[in-house]
Amino acid sequence: MLLAIDVGNTRIKTAVFEQNTLLEVFIFQKEKFSKELNFILNNFPKIDKITVASVGSIEKTDFLAFENRTKISFISKESAFPFSNLYETPNTLGIDRMVLAAGAVLKFPNQSRLVIDAGTCVTYDYIDENDNYLGGAISPGIRLRYESLHQFTAKLPLLTKTSPENIIGNSTNESIHSGVINGLVNEIDGFIDYYKTLNANFIIILTGGDADFLAIRLKNTIFANPNFLLESLNQTFQYNQK
Ligand SMILES: Nc1ncnc2c1ncn2[C@@H]1O[C@H](COP(=O)(O)OP(=O)(O)O)[C@@H](O)[C@H]1O
Ligand SMILES: CC(C)(COP(=O)(O)O)[C@@H](O)C(=O)NCCC(=O)O
Numbered sequence: 001m002l003l004a005i006d007v008g009n010t011r012i013k014t015a016v017f018e019q020n021t022l023l024e025v026f027i028f029q030k031e032k033f034s035k036e037l038n039f040i041l042n043n044f045p046k047i048d049k050i051t052v053a054s055v056g057s058i059e060k061t062d063f064l065a066f067e068n069r070t071k072i073s074f075i076s077k078e079s080a081f082p083f084s085n086l087y088e089t090p091n092t093l094g095i096d097r098m099v100l101a102a103g104a105v106l107k108f109p110n111q112s113r114l115v116i117d118a119g120t121c122v123t124y125d126y127i128d129e130n131d132n133y134l135g136g137a138i139s140p141g142i143r144l145r146y147e148s149l150h151q152f153t154a155k156l157p158l159l160t161k162t163s164p165e166n167i168i169g170n171s172t173n174e175s176i177h178s179g180v181i182n183g184l185v186n187e188i189d190g191f192i193d194y195y196k197t198l199n200a201n202f203i204i205i206l207t208g209g210d211a212d213f214l215a216i217r218l219k220n221t222i223f224a225n226p227n228f229l230l231e232s233l234n235q236t237f238q239y240n241q242k
């Protein structure tokens with residue numbers, strides 16, 4: 001039994017896998033890391049392997065206390081990936097983006113794929129039908145947009161994610177909601193329209209903490225899979241065993 005751990009910049013997402021079957025997902029903040037990991041290992045004593053991808057502030061040393069209970073492997077730049085990396089700065093590419101790209105290639109062979117991960121940041125990753133990873137884009141995520149409008153101005157309030165009623169916001173709050181939500185929705189639809197000009201037949205994977213919220217608001221019909229990074233971690237781990 002495998003525990004996949006995705007350490008993002010906002011939250012830690014984990015999933016228990018028996019081969020390719022996802023049994024349960026646990027999501028928590030970094031502060032609860034040791035407590036939650038103990039809880040999961042006690043509830044699933046059959047977990048004998050942990051695989052980790054971290055772009056956040058959890059390091060190998062945070063796992064020292066668990067090393068006598070299960071085998072722990074970090075996915076890193078040195079791991080095997082099923083694509084050619086054409087990024088000009090491969091050493092600075094986020095490991096989460098590499099795992100997403102690996103999952104997209106393994107799950108959807110012989111076609112081009114766009115992975116959109118709406119987390120702390122929104123990342124776009126494009127892998128063409130010849131399994132070349134080309135790169136994509138990084139933009140601020142929903143929470144980051146609301147926070148930065150508040151933090152870098154004197155007058156704007158900090159609001160929580162809410163569906164805007166209109167494109168034309170008729171109050172400060174409605175203007176902010178329209179700017180953040182309609183702005184991001186248009187950004188995503190705009191990127192998708194661009195990628196369509198490269199290749200009409202490509203698969204789009206939408207994941208991350210805001211995937212469900214965004215999927216229903218897009219012009220393009222996309223099914224969200226919030227667990228895609230966790231599933232990709234499981235697949236990348238298996239790929240590296242071979
Ligand atoms: N319970 C939650 N706590 C924090 N963010 C959440 C929660 N539920 C949904 N979100 C949304 O998820 C986004 C963060 O996504 P997540 O996938 O957890 O990020 P990361 O992988 O960068 O840690 C935020 O923009 C926020 O709007
Ligand atoms: C862009 C990211 C911060 C996204 O992190 P996330 O939103 O998943 O927490 C992460 O993939 C990262 O640190 N990337 C390094 C820069 C790059 O990918 O080029």
Ligand SMILES: [K+]
Binds near residue numbers: 117119121122123208
């Ligand atoms: K992301």
